[in-house]
Amino acid sequence: MKSPKRERDALALADKLHSAAIHLLRHLRKEDDASGLSAPRLSALSVIVFGGPLTLGQLARAEQVKPPTMTRIVTGLEDAGLVRRKGDERDKRLTKVYATPKGQRVLMAGRARRVELLASAVKKLDARNLADLWRGAQLLRELIDSMRRAQ
Amino acid sequence: MKSPKRERDALALADKLHSAAIHLLRHLRKEDDASGLSAPRLSALSVIVFGGPLTLGQLARAEQVKPPTMTRIVTGLEDAGLVRRKGDERDKRLTKVYATPKGQRVLMAGRARRVELLASAVKKLDARNLADLWRGAQLLRELIDSMRRAQ
DNA sequence: ACGACATCGTTAGCAGAGCTAACGACCTGA
């Protein structure tokens, strides 16, 4: 059997995930605002803090964004004193981006604030549901990675 | 025991979900572009098509957006011929928004394109993982609803 | 019945994020 049911289920699930992602981010965006950092800046700062010094191009690719966009995001972070640009010694075309101590502190605070609302909802789940949702999140992550690999 | 483990798990899960949502939408945004409709417009159109005629204010609340923003989104959809405004007879302050047949067609096409990439990845899952991910999506939906209710 | 207040949608004006095109600085390989 060719399983049209399976086809329909895949579409329905895709739609469900898409819709959930949209609405989740809309809620969390409000918390982002409280940190004074927009979502793209917070996301880029996170990559810089955890991914060590990166060139602007690497950062743009990691964030799935074009270089001019990343230039402006980094400029905004630099103006806020969260990040510093430093030219590469070997290859003078490159601009490496480093997180400042302030950048690290702000990221941690923002991160905590951001997930607080979500985490407080998560805490209401019983152990079974928590485990199931964890597994769902893991599967979703793998799904996204497989999409990225497939381009 | 106060279960610090549970606390940490909730935070980690919240972060995982947040990150997954960001990256999922970044991938899907490319597909949105192919339809000529931005993500907010597509999302609003979806609500209009499936939620019947709505006032602009209802639409703004459904999309978690302020009225002026929704005014412009609806104007964009109207200029594209996907939607029509019509004043309410009873209460002349209200503006009802209807989907045109073209709007319905475009939504379906865009929706199919949008979820295609995701669905093709979903289809590679075996039955067990599909069921687990489905349950995860369901739990996530409920989580978001509970966040919304708690404001 | 009528005035005060509330609600709805719009306009105006701002900041931010995304894009493409074009450019200068720099590296590399023939």
Place this chain on the structure above:
DNA sequence: TCAGGTCGTTAGCTCTGCTAACGATGTCGT
């Protein structure tokens, strides 16, 4: 060496979000 590629930036556009302010309409208390 120099022709062509790579990297980051600038310029200029659109779209999305917001707040403030306003006009039109409803509603409610007196």
